[in-house]
Amino acid sequence: MSTRPGPAAVGADLALLSLDFHHTHQLLDPAAQGVQDWEVRIAAAGTQVGSVRAVRGLYWKSDNLRERMADEQSFPALVAVQLLDEEGRFTYEFEEFIESASSVLVLDRLQMDEAFADPLVVAVVVAAVIDRLTDNYFAVVLPAKNACTDAGSALLAEAGTLLSAQEFSDELQIIDNALAAPEEAAQRVRMRLRSLARHGQPAAWDEGDEEGDGWDEDGEEDEELTARTAAVLRAALEELSEQIWQDVAAVGDAPLGRGQGRVLGSLPPITFGQDQKWRRQMARCFDDLAADLAEKGTVRPLCTGEEMALHLGIDRAKSLTRNRPRLVAETVEGLGENRRDFDWDWCSTVLFEDHDVLMLFDASVDGVEDRGNEINQALGLANLAAADWFKPFRPRQARDRDRGFRHS
Template identity: 60%
Template sequence: MTDHATMPGTKADPGVLVLEFRHTHRLIDPSEEGVQTWRVDITADDKTIGSLRATRGLYWKADNLCERMADEQSFLALVAEQLLGPEGKFSPEFEDFVDMASSVLVVDELDIAAPWNDPWIIAGLAASVIDRLTDNQFAVVFPHAASHGTGAALLAEAATLLSAEPFSEDLLIVDTALASPEEAAHRVRERLRDRARYGGSDPWNEDFEDWDEEGEEGEEVLTARTRAVLRLALQDL
């Protein structure tokens, strides 16, 4: 499964990024049921510039989802410890926290080169992963603290842009049953489209140069940044 973006650009232009989803599964291995892991490779202009891991924990497919996720070690084991009980059922705290989640998607192990290590770009990547691997009954879990694996601090910033809420000192959760994460993902995509349109420059940045030529004397000209802000405001309305 590949997500292509074709717009050429310079700098950290999200228009040149491509996501390649890789997943393998043994056909009749019961030990793999319930936990499905994707490696998402990130490329720019046909060069690999990073990767992340996305793991689905499907409560209805695993005999004991807690044990299955704990077997994977690392951040997945921490997620299992905090969201699930020893018998594999979701904890009361988690069920109170989300609206109707029956499965989880854990996003971690981000590794990405500069200048692509930008929270808005990572939020866009995460939004694409969420779109492709979840429905409206998932809780998407991100690391909260920078100590939990590679790229955790960037993932935490991206999760915040996607309206994640803190579940604990370790976990941030996006509830896909709610409208706010989808609205946040839309805002992220619009900002990245604007950045791609201007060749990697951010029209929201105060340092962004005015690309418009000056109008005739006495004529008021909208800057590129102002047009971007007005367009997003109109879309929100």
């Protein structure tokens, strides 16, 4: 069974995929107590492109879960026979197989339009259904190789493999929600689908790659920010600028105490003893980067201080897109959409020559900023000492020394 994304979804507008969950509960029907039948409709730009059935079997609410699930027929009936005994109790084999489960979620009857019939797409759909309909005490059951009776069940089986499901039998594979591996697998497939949506072709699949989005391509990559990405990054930098100037006014020359400074406190510890003059220059780094984005629509850090400011700006921009959708919508109003919008991992990779400054957060390499440090010399590090943060990397690209400060 392949665990690599297929080409079906290439060209489909994956960024517009959404799920609609449908379940009708009969308030006084005793048969509705133990089993819930959900239809999950998969849509792209409002048009349905697929569906999958999700059957929730609630052991603690059912009189006899085996008998009740068997009444659903097809795949849930097969699950009931293998996981539950005739009295409706979980079998010894199942309880030994699973970490801790009091309920099951069974997925079957998958139908997908050809453009979206891809194991990676289905895996992300399954992960979203799991997030919505289960908790850590659920076992999620998917078809295994001998239960693949059609294209939909085969896709579900491949999706299970991508999500670290374990084979319980030749017909069933199970995702144990109590374990960390399935959630880690879900994060990987989401990252790869996001890469596929943004770049228009499948990301490289590397099971050992736990960082990044799995994107790998030959040749030069477009290094221009999209208009919407630049706008949100600028908003993030401007927000951080306001905060760090408030920090500067509040702290002055005093050493930074524990918990002090919203932005100054998020810098590496080697900066905590710097004076107000240094802190004002650091604050200006945020202003300079925001001004570059306003003028050019792109940005490149020209010194170590600007590198740190840009790292913090990207982190804040990522947070804004996750937690402040209304603010983001206002910020990008009128700007054209692009499938590469808000790819903050890409920004972290492309907008920097290196990430050396982040070593200053690593206590295991304490002192790496010193030129005499062995690691510093071995790696050829430069301008990591706080006193050197505002020296330009390339003198010809240095900013105007007379540009002044936003605040006196």
